[in-house]
Amino acid sequence: MIQKLINFFRNMIDNFLGLFSSDLGIDLGTATTLVYVKGEGVVICEPSVVAIEKETNRVVAVGDEAKKMLGRTPGSIVAIRPMKDGVISDPEVTEAMLKYFIKKAQPRRFLTRPAVVIAIPPGITEVEKRAVIDAAEHAGARTPPILIEQPKAAAIGVGLPVHEPGGNMIIDIGGGTTDVAVISLGGIVHTKSIRIAGDEMDMAIIEYLRKTYNLMIGERTAEEIKIRIGSAYPLEEELTMDVRGRDLIAGLPKTISITSVEIREALADTVQAIVDAAKSTLEHTPPELSADLIDRGIVMAGGGALLRLIDRRIAEETGLPVHVAEDCSTAVVRGAGATLDMPAQMRRRLMAQAKLDF
Numbered sequence: 001m002i003q004k005l006i007n008f009f010r011n012m013i014d015n016f017l018g019l020f021s022s023d024l025g026i027d028l029g030t031a032t033t034l035v036y037v038k039g040e041g042v043v044i045c046e047p048s049v050v051a052i053e054k055e056t057n058r059v060v061a062v063g064d065e066a067k068k069m070l071g072r073t074p075g076s077i078v079a080i081r082p083m084k085d086g087v088i089s090d091p092e093v094t095e096a097m098l099k100y101f102i103k104k105a106q107p108r109r110f111l112t113r114p115a116v117v118i119a120i121p122p123g124i125t126e127v128e129k130r131a132v133i134d135a136a137e138h139a140g141a142r143t144p145p146i147l148i149e150q151p152k153a154a155a156i157g158v159g160l161p162v163h164e165p166g167g168n169m170i171i172d173i174g175g176g177t178t179d180v181a182v183i184s185l186g187g188i189v190h191t192k193s194i195r196i197a198g199d200e201m202d203m204a205i206i207e208y209l210r211k212t213y214n215l216m217i218g219e220r221t222a223e224e225i226k227i228r229i230g231s232a233y234p235l236e237e238e239l240t241m242d243v244r245g246r247d248l249i250a251g252l253p254k255t256i257s258i259t260s261v262e263i264r265e266a267l268a269d270t271v272q273a274i275v276d277a278a279k280s281t282l283e284h285t286p287p288e289l290s291a292d293l294i295d296r297g298i299v300m301a302g303g304g305a306l307l308r309l310i311d312r313r314i315a316e317e318t319g320l321p322v323h324v325a326e327d328c329s330t331a332v333v334r335g336a337g338a339t340l341d342m343p344a345q346m347r348r349r350l351m352a353q354a355k356l357d358f
């Protein structure tokens, strides 16, 4: 009871002081964390990586700086990714990371706690939601932070008419998860989330080079290969790239030349899993909404949507028009940010499904 009263007054004071703080939208991604400041736009877009000194557990670096250390740290420092498969796998480190980003997003506003809208994967459990909420509260967000499912935020971010009665389909390929959702009237009609996305593509490339060339490469190199020559559909002009790694037999550094055809083959299973998730969602979509999709098509978001010709591949397999959203990597955070400007009732409708019931 007393705690409730304290919370009530605390919120009242926060709401008042909120007049002097800027509210935030956050996309807490497996690969990238983005922060949107109301009235300013996307101010932070950094890798979800934290470097920690092993002995003392002290945070040494966060974001861009920490990513440079991945796989290259001396024994005393570890660079870790606290989010895995779209959810928090290390709550303490996630909290430290959020704290850093929230502070960085509002350098001059330490007086008060900002209202925060956080985009979460649609499939996460109540326990996982609790971990996000705790991390945000401890990191200085006003209580309670508002949660919105990522596909909804992405749909808002790319400007789909989510509040109207009509089917909208979005595919968000991130680092940890691919989320497919059909949205109508502000709600998710059907969604499928698979823990197969960009990271899995990187793993597939590592595995392919190891098996085919006995070449060992790290995650950063695998990602670079995917970005430089990866594709989901035959390219008009196929590409090649020199790759450096360690020869597994001789144990020495080695350079080989690989082609986009090979990398497409390495990515085949992952890409197929994403295509299948899209098809399965379509099979579960009510007929009226399916009919809408023939005209409106599918919109793709997330960094993984940048894989060459993935839109063409999905279009061919589903028979629907597919567009990659402009600025696809920031769609979720822009959508979360946009809810900060919505009238309360509209926002409540959007949040309904992400509400916590404990």
Ligand SMILES: Nc1ncnc2c1ncn2[C@@H]1O[C@H](COP(=O)(O)OP(=O)(O)OP(=O)(O)O)[C@@H](O)[C@H]1O
Binding pocket: 027, 028, 029, 030, 031, 032, 033, 085, 086, 173, 174, 175, 176, 177, 178, 197, 198, 199, 223, 226, 227, 230, 301, 302, 303, 304, 305, 306, 307, 308, 329
């Ligand atoms: N040009 C590109 N081609 C292919 N993949 C890309 C490209 N650019 C970025 N990516 C991949 O996109 C992924 C990151 O996307 P995004 O930032 O949307 O993920 P996230 O939101 O952090 O993850 P999640 O939504 O799963 O929590 C990474 O796997 C990255 O390698």
Ligand SMILES: [Mg+2]
Binding pocket: 027, 029, 030, 150, 172, 173, 174, 175, 302, 332
């Ligand atoms: Mg994402």
